[in-house]
Amino acid sequence: MNTEKTSKNVAYTGLFAAVAASSCCIPPVIALIAGVGGGASTLSWMEPFRPYLIGLAVLAIGYAWYSYLKTKKADDCCEVDAKPKWFQTKGFLIGITLFAAISISFPYYSHIFYPDNKKEVVIVNQSNIQTVNFEVEGMTCASCEQHVTHAVNNLEGIINVNASYEKANAKVEFDNSKTTKEDIEKAINSTGYKVINK
Template identity: 45%
Template sequence: MSAAKSSKTAGIGLLAAITTSLCCITPVFSVLAGVGGIASAFSWMEPLRPYLIGLAVAVLAFAWYQKLKPRVQEQIDCACEEEEKPSFWQSKKILGIVTLFAIVVMAFPSYSGIFFSDQPTSQIIVVKENDIKEAHLIVKGMTCTGCEHSVNHALTQSPGVLEATSSYETGIATVKFDQSKVNLEELAKAVEVETGYIVSDKQVINE
């Protein structure tokens, strides 16, 4: 395989790697950019993620094999092979950069939380005990930890929310809030507007 073909193979591997995490990257950056309505655009790709990861790994491994395998005698004897010097874009260095970037992209769900800084408030909030409510929101569309952080961010940015946690595995977001400042309908709407996910049901659990 020529250096040019090896570069194309690496490019395919990188594209596959990026595709594996679109369902996780999109929610995070769309919420941070203030265009949360598109956060769930690639959630349908989540079932394909294990296969795309396998494809990315296989393609990059093949690119490295072709780059590192010993040349056969015919290639060594060929004058064009002796004179040809791969450019930077066809070198092992760029293949290494592509591989490292692919790993970072595929691992995105595991560190997506760093984009949402949980800064403790310096203000003392006084809430009447009778006004504190806890509720469950059934959120359709969450597929990874990046989605969880997006939903949590949407909830905690709402006035009156004291605490919010969510799980993509169960599809449930649990929120503790001051009912004198915000109601359950407003919280559900905040999630839908900020993330694009659908809140199919909501229920106060500590009536």
């Protein structure tokens, strides 16, 4: 077996698995930056596979490091002083390892990409305040929550939004003289996640 080709393939497998592990969380941020919402939930079906993809990434990159370090120690008398290819260098492996770590941890820091668009709402009449709990389908991580919160906060009259992927809901407090339940539902649906009507 060709160790050069194996270590290159293993490193790329680890990188692919790391990116795939967070693929359900990356589209909402890209959708926000691009100004489109509908594509946010396109890869949410991959979320159940996240632990397996993370495991695959760790194993593949670990094996790539093992192969790299093993070839350095083996048979010093027969080593050739040829310059190693780029993908066989320590710098390449460090870069792949760092990129994989950043990709895997993306759901935990993705909120920094969402600007704070919460507004100060002047309440004229306390009886206009309404709280509605929307059941939302498709959210799989904190990045999904941030995407829904950001979309709803763009509406006028929103006082508070609490989206939860664990509870599969978005609890919204709003002034019904400035926005409607239907407008909020449209805003949530525009993200690619869907309000479940019961």
